[in-house]
Amino acid sequence: MERFYFEIPGPERKEAAIDYIKEFYRYNSDINGAGGLPRFLNNYEGWLEKLNLDYTRVPNEEKVPGRTYFLVRESDQRIVGMINIRLTLNEKLKHYGGNIGYSIRPTERGKGYNNINLYLGLKVCDHFGIDSVFMDADLDNPASWKTMEAMGGKRIREYYDDVNAHCTVVDYTIDVKNALAMHPEMEEMILPCSFT
Template identity: 40%
Template structure:
């Protein structure tokens, strides 16, 4: 499948990013892998934080350096999903968040995009020398678990977190 490309966000994508956020809010969905887009009042606020958090020297307190990509349709330029690669793990990410978080807009789900997007992100992980990738999901998120397994993930364990269970999957990269 070559339907998507990963693109770094830039101000030129402001309208697409804000439309992506709107769709998630309207559907009451969690915007995972979007570098805090849900909590940003404006594109500029979000983009500033995204840029700060992309470098060790400027990462905001409590976070780790990460690179956030937009998954763009090669065919029509539509923003399909977002995926965030965390360059290292802190204690919270080791237990609950992992190296990668991602989301697909509701109108584009169940089309195989998540599997393709994660595969592209794993190539980026290799490029920045992350050899072992941790990805997590809620136990009831069957689609996300399938996406990870389709990319070679192996379930290590399950961790209770309040009233939910987090599944922890590892992918070994060559």
């Protein structure tokens, strides 16, 4: 059985992280949950500085504190996914964007890895005292919203967003403690890791 863990991005992952993003470009795939890494491909060290600022940020209506992680497969140490967790929400994020953005690299999709990614993300939320998570996805991205549903997500709204996404969006809430309690089997697939 494959096992996975979250890793806080560091300088030793520069080439692997850039390769992760470039794979999305090769497959012409949207990139989510990468903490802004696509804007820093020529300045990875600057991205790491940004992540440190993100973690200690005082929330306002423009920015909120957050944490970005690599989802790493133990057997080959490959970055198979990423997740960005906003530790609080401003008014905009309460309506669009929510607490969590995530992705699995195109060549690793269809293996259930995003369920593990979100499960670990909910453990992070629990660690930081977040009881309820708000998330959204494009309706035409069932892989994303089915992951939310697999972790106990309840659909609360479906609407056409003509401001941010320009498509039909579905909103979900997840009760963090309930979702974690529902999936004890996930513990066999993860390794202990630090969330701070």
